[in-house]
Structures are given as C-alpha cells and as structure tokens.
Amino acid sequence: MKHMQWVALVVIAFFWAGSAKAQPYPSRPITEIVPFAAGGPTDVIARITGEYMSKLLGQQIVIENVKGAGGTTGITRGAQATPDGYTIMMGHMGTHAAAPALYPKLKYDPNKDFEPIGLAVGTPILVVVKKDFPAKDLKEFIAYAKANQAKLNEAHAGVGSVSFTTCSLFDSQLGIKPAKVAYPGAGPALNDLMGGQVDYMCDQIVNVAEQIKGGKIRALAIATAQRSPALPDVPTTKEAGLPDFQVSAWNALFAPKGTPKEVVAKLNDALAKSLDDPATKKRLLDLGGILPDPPERTPDSLARLVKKEVERWTPILKATGAVGE
Amino acid sequence: MGELFDNLRLGFATALSLVNLALCLGGCMIGTLIGVLPGIGPIATIAMLLPITFNLEPTGALILLAGIYYGAQYGGSTAAILVNIPGEATSVVTVLDGHPMARQGRAGVALGIAAIGSFIAGTIGTLVVAGLGVPLSEVALWFGPPEYFSLMLLGLSLAVVLAQGSLLKAGAMVLLGLLLSTIGADLETGQDRLTFGFDDLSDGLDFAVLAMGLFGFAEVLRNLEGSEHQPKIESRIGRLLPSRADFKQALGPILRGTGLGTVLGILPGNGAVLAPFASYALEKRLADEPSRFGKGAIEGVAGPEAANNAGAQTAFIPLLTLGIPPNAVMALMVGAMTIHGIIPGPQVITNRPDLFWGMVASMWIGNVALLAINLPLVGLWVRLLRVPYRLMFPAILVFCCIGIYSLNNRPGDVLLMAGFGLAAHCLYKFGFEPAPLLLGFVLGRLLEEKLRQALVLSRGSFLPFVARPVSCALLLVALVVIIVALLPSVSKKRAEVSLS
Numbered sequence: 137m138k139h140m141q142w143v144a145l146v147v148i149a150f151f152w153a154g155s156a157k158a159q160p161y162p163s164r165p166i167t168e169i170v171p172f173a174a175g176g177p178t179d180v181i182a183r184i185t186g187e188y189m190s191k192l193l194g195q196q197i198v199i200e201n202v203k204g205a206g207g208t209t210g211i212t213r214g215a216q217a218t219p220d221g222y223t224i225m226m227g228h229m230g231t232h233a234a235a236p237a238l239y240p241k242l243k244y245d246p247n248k249d250f251e252p253i254g255l256a257v258g259t260p261i262l263v264v265v266k267k268d269f270p271a272k273d274l275k276e277f278i279a280y281a282k283a284n285q286a287k288l289n290e291a292h293a294g295v296g297s298v299s300f301t302t303c304s305l306f307d308s309q310l311g312i313k314p315a316k317v318a319y320p321g322a323g324p325a326l327n328d329l330m331g332g333q334v335d336y337m338c339d340q341i342v343n344v345a346e347q348i349k350g351g352k353i354r355a356l357a358i359a360t361a362q363r364s365p366a367l368p369d370v371p372t373t374k375e376a377g378l379p380d381f382q383v384s385a386w387n388a389l390f391a392p393k394g395t396p397k398e399v400v401a402k403l404n405d406a407l408a409k410s411l412d413d414p415a416t417k418k419r420l421l422d423l424g425g426i427l428p429d430p431p432e433r434t435p436d437s438l439a440r441l442v443k444k445e446v447e448r449w450t451p452i453l454k455a456t457g458a459v460g461e
Numbered sequence: 462m463g464e465l466f467d468n469l470r471l472g473f474a475t476a477l478s479l480v481n482l483a484l485c486l487g488g489c490m491i492g493t494l495i496g497v498l499p500g501i502g503p504i505a506t507i508a509m510l511l512p513i514t515f516n517l518e519p520t521g522a523l524i525l526l527a528g529i530y531y532g533a534q535y536g537g538s539t540a541a542i543l544v545n546i547p548g549e550a551t552s553v554v555t556v557l558d559g560h561p562m563a564r565q566g567r568a569g570v571a572l573g574i575a576a577i578g579s580f581i582a583g584t585i586g587t588l589v590v591a592g593l594g595v596p597l598s599e600v601a602l603w604f605g606p607p608e609y610f611s612l613m614l615l616g617l618s619l620a621v622v623l624a625q626g627s628l629l630k631a632g633a634m635v636l637l638g639l640l641l642s643t644i645g646a647d648l649e650t651g652q653d654r655l656t657f658g659f660d661d662l663s664d665g666l667d668f669a670v671l672a673m674g675l676f677g678f679a680e681v682l683r684n685l686e687g688s689e690h691q692p693k694i695e696s697r698i699g700r701l702l703p704s705r706a707d708f709k710q711a712l713g714p715i716l717r718g719t720g721l722g723t724v725l726g727i728l729p730g731n732g733a734v735l736a737p738f739a740s741y742a743l744e745k746r747l748a749d750e751p752s753r754f755g756k757g758a759i760e761g762v763a764g765p766e767a768a769n770n771a772g773a774q775t776a777f778i779p780l781l782t783l784g785i786p787p788n789a790v791m792a793l794m795v796g797a798m799t800i801h802g803i804i805p806g807p808q809v810i811t812n813r814p815d816l817f818w819g820m821v822a823s824m825w826i827g828n829v830a831l832l833a834i835n836l837p838l839v840g841l842w843v844r845l846l847r848v849p850y851r852l853m854f855p856a857i858l859v860f861c862c863i864g865i866y867s868l869n870n871r872p873g874d875v876l877l878m879a880g881f882g883l884a885a886h887c888l889y890k891f892g893f894e895p896a897p898l899l900l901g902f903v904l905g906r907l908l909e910e911k912l913r914q915a916l917v918l919s920r921g922s923f924l925p926f927v928a929r930p931v932s933c934a935l936l937l938v939a940l941v942v943i944i945v946a947l948l949p950s951v952s953k954k955r956a957e958v959s960l961s
Contacts, residue, residue, distance in 0.1 A: 202870065204664045238651070289918055296649035318648045319918045320910060333605040333918065
C-alpha cells in the first residue's frame, strides 16, 4: 500500500506540472529540418551548431533529414509546419536564393513564407581544374577558356546544386559557354576531375580541400575577400584577377512564417552564441567555414540577404535554361 | 609483397576498431540466424537492414552487410544438415549428403567439417581478394565515362546470361529494371520523367524501397503460399570435431572446392551459385566409390561447403575492384555504397584504402568468428528453428514497414514497397526472377549517366565507345557473351542447370 501512495503522489505531481500553462519556450525538443542527406556540408553545419544550441536552450534539437528536389522538399515541409518554434529549418543558398528561378512549381516564397532566424555559416567556393590543365593561374585560365570554348568541359553536381549555380555565375562573368557535364553529386564529379575526364568545376571548400592538398586537382582561386586558413596558398579571386566573382554557399536558420517574435529572438541568440563558443567555432573553421560578423547575424540582416540573393541569382540561372530536379 | 602487408595492416587496424569488430560479429550472428531459418535469405535481410546502416560510417556499414552475407552461407548449411532444408540456395547440395550423415547420428561431424571447410575456404578466398584487388584496380586509370558505360553493358549482359531460367525472361527483367531506373528528374535538364505528377518520385525510386519490396516482402508472400508445416529437426548432434580419418578424407575435397569456388566467384554474373554444384560433381567423379554419395559421404559435404564459401568471398572482387555487382546481394552493397556517397568502381581502393582493406580484413575476422559462433552455439540454432512461422512472418513484415518509413518519413514509400512486393510475387509466379530486375535498376542509373556524360564530352559522337581500346574490348566481350549464350548447345546446358 505504501507503494501505491507514492505512485499516486508522483502521478499528481506529473499532472500538476503538465497543467502549468505559462511554460517558457522551449519546453520540448525542437525539430530542425535539414533538406539534404546526412553527411553533406549543410547537415554537418546543422549538427555542429545544433549541439551547442541544445545546451543553451535546455532542450534537444533533433535533426531531421528530408532530402529531395535540391532541398526544396524539406523546406516546403518546414514552411508548412506549425509556427510555434518547435519546427525550424536550415536553408541555404540553393533553397532560399536559387530555387525560385529553377523550380517553376515552387510552393514557397523565400522572401514571404519564413521568419528568418539568423545566418549560420558560409562555405567558400573554389574554382578547381584538373591536374594537367594547361592554365597555371586564373588569368591564364580566362584567356585559355575564351580561346578554347568549344573544347572546354565543366563538371557540376546536378542542376540546382551549389556547384552548378556558382559555376553558372563564373561562366557568365567570363562570357563563356562550356559543355556542362552533369554528375549525381559532388563526389562523382570530383572523381572524373581527378581522372582528367573533365577540365574544371566550382565547389565548396569542404568538398575539395583534401584533393587540393593531396595534389590530385589544382585550385585557381577562392571566391572570398580573404584567403582561407584551411588553404592558405590559394589566392582570392581579387588577387587572381576576377574581383567580381565573390560567392559562398551560405547556410541559415529559418522558422515558418508566424513564429512568435520572442521565440525567433531566443533562437537567434542561441545560434549567435553557438558561433562564439570556442569549441564549436573551431570545428566550423576546420571545415573551412566562414562565420558571419555580429552585425550580419540578426534576423533583419538575413532577410536582406535572402532578398538580395534571390535578385542576384534569378537572371543568371534563367539564362542557363535549366529546370531544377 | 611488402605493400600487401602494409595494406593488410591498415585493414586489420580498421577492422579491429571496437565499433567495426562489433559490427562484424553482429553481422555474422544475424547472417547465421537468417541462414539457419529457412525462407528468409541474406538478400531480404540486407534489404531490410539498409536503413539502419545509413547512420553508420560507410566502412562499418559494409562490414556489417558483408558479415550477414557470408554468415548466411554458414547458417544455411546448419539447416541443410539438421532439417533437410537448404536455408540458402547455395546449400542445396549440402542437403544431399549432410542430412544422411545427421540421420546416421553424425550431425555434429557434418556440421564440424562444413564449418572447418568453410573456414579454410574463406581464408584462402580472402587472401585472393587481397592479392587481386590492387592489380585489378590499376585499370581505374583507364576508366572514363565511355569505359564505364561499356563495363555496365557487359555487367548487364552477364546478368542476363547467368540468371536462372529463360534468357528472354531475364532480359525482359533487366530492361524493366532499366526502365524503372529512368524515373525521376533528368540528370542534365532537371525535367521530371515518368513521375506522373507525383513530387515524391522526382528524385527517382528509392533503391531500398524497390529492394525491400522485391525481396523482403515477396519472400514472405512466397513462403506463405506453401502450407505452413514446420519440418522435423534432427536433434541428436553427436561429437562436433571430425576424427583424423574424417579430416584426411575431407581435406582434398576442401582444397579442390576452394579452388573451384574462388574461380567461379570472381566471374561477374552469379558464378558463386554454381560452385557447390560443380564441386559436388567433381568429387563424385573423383571418388573411388561414387555410390556412397547421397548416403552420407563426408566429401559431399566438405567440397561443396568450401566451394560455396570461397565463392562468397571472391564474389566481392568484381564489386570492389570494378564496381560491377555479380549478384543481387552485391547489388544491394552497391546501393549501400552509393547511399554513403561512395561510387563503386576501380577508384575505391585508391581513394578509400581503409574501406577496401578494412573489408578484406573483416572477412577473415568474420570467418574466425563464424567458426566460434557456429560450433558451440549449434544448440541455440536448433531451438531457433522451432519458432513458429505465424510469429516470424508478421514480425518480418512489420520490420520492413518500419525500416522503409524511417528512410524518408514518407507513408507513400511503404505503399510503394508493398506494391513492388505484390508485383514481384506475380512475376515470380510466371517464372520471372527479380534479381535481374534489381541489377538492371542498380546499373541503369550509372549506365544512363555515363552514356550521357560520354556523349556531352564527345559533343554527341559515338566514336569514343569503339575508338578507345578499353571500352572497345569491353563491348566485344559483352557481344561474345551474348552470342555464346545464344548458341544452341550452351542454351541447352543452361536449361539443364536451372532445372536441376
């Protein structure tokens, strides 16, 4: 009988706790949708930042990978979720800037259907060529490419991928139209670049750094203002003679439209603090990531970035005639 | 040679990490379990476990799956000897002499010699994989899109020729597999193809959904069709260790079986399946008293078991060095590798030496483990054989559904899998094998991708396919394979083999 009383007490206590209404957010685990397969750059960034954010918020952030259609499947699901702060998503340059131009039937508007939380991490883009490509630096490449357009082969990781979008910008700035060879992902594309089957590609530093260090491919330039500590020998596009080619694949947290302002503020604060945490920061920098400066971390700044990026990419991608997969 | 030892050291360092060792042992246990249980084979099991491996590191995932595969080869013989039912297709031959031995009260000796023979064969097979891997992978340097395309074409023609039953039906299944592989967004333009407006299909059919439907689901249906009666089990095991005389008698067959299995296993196409048959026929021919066969001859157990296991090991060679899956289990491995972002092909050994050598080392560790698992635990396996089907089959179906749903959190996938299961069952009723379909599906994506990459690179010309020597040679081999299979005498032989 003694036991029964204890059980009753625990049950009552439980219900009492459950009925207390005004609980501070968050009172249960938060789902963070990553619209790509586990193990990719965006997924890794989400997991690294999510770990420290969970600690700060006192609730676990559960990563849910919903891949498909260049990330738009997962973001569509996130945009339609209940806006209570318990479903958030990691969007990126593809889903929130390139998608409107590539997907005619897109079910969301990057500018209107989200509450931006904050910019997380950007990954720089590099222009890489096969080992025995005739051009030694970016200037020679530009001259060679213009003279030998008919022979030039560019590899990319599929329509809508970061390598496809960023290299489309690169090509349009150079005014060249190479043959674009499509691969299902960065891995296979890189493989044929190492094998010398194709001439060049553009991709995120995370994907190509090891092959550059191993001497299997050569990097001509990194499309950022400063050199990356992960690859200190690679010149910036500014140094190499193409200053307008400035691009990085940014990743940012979004909540569905209508999520309460104070919830967004709390999440923004947790994200910003996680970027300042020394351990988290080191892991992100080791990946070659670029962390935003404090003024760039606000929700308003992210909203402006999305608007600017959609305007920037739409004409470039429309000109390629490609439709997203 | 020194390089080989360095590589093996890397391999053992990888395979002996705590996680990988646990996965290897776990795989061997699961493999033995499903090998013992009639009705559910390694293909269905690997298909069901695919979703679990997504969260593992790729090397660990492949070690687990490989463990299941060769574990099942061991387990299959236990069921064959004790119950007179081959747990696996490859242990059909073991039934012939293994079960008579059990009835004579020598079940333990039969199990013992099967395990020892398998172990010797597995060790030699692993060494062959280690020795041949690097030379074969050198060809990677010659491989661009045209060569890959021709290689895939060769793989597909071998899949047709070496499938069981009618050539025409196998060909039809390969083509159906190719057709299914074209569902989804076009690689170059991004336009949806054959999706009928379903957004879920725009990334193509999920490999795991198809595999689990074709094998996991359909296998249960097929088992349910037979009336449910569980077989009698020979429970007197007797002594496990063969006597010196037994061992002397069995050693020759084990070594010959190993040789046959090693060679047949390397062949792309499902060569490993033929190995036990070939070994049995050989031993019967070599025996002084062929009449003893079928009545409990120890050579009839030792030879085929060794051949079977050697073939199971060397079947990894075409997969790991060329990226061509020789059978449905290996096709599932391709699926598992691509899901982890590893494109099977000659470059795997150079790019991911830890993966290749880790797998090779784990094969040998697995064989040691299997020897340890099988002999002392025979009593446990016997008891497992008594689990009623009415409990086992529903459990399998539930696991299939949970596994598939956990992949993408899409209810539609579960329905799709059930649909494929039903379709595969109907096809099976009409004598169509699902394995060529799966091979067609797996190779189809690569085939199309490489064809189109080659054509973009050549600006639309088909000339590179025949002008580049490696590609041309591969195409010629494919042509010869098909012509040979169509020759009247060979096609008659094929019919006999598939009838037996």
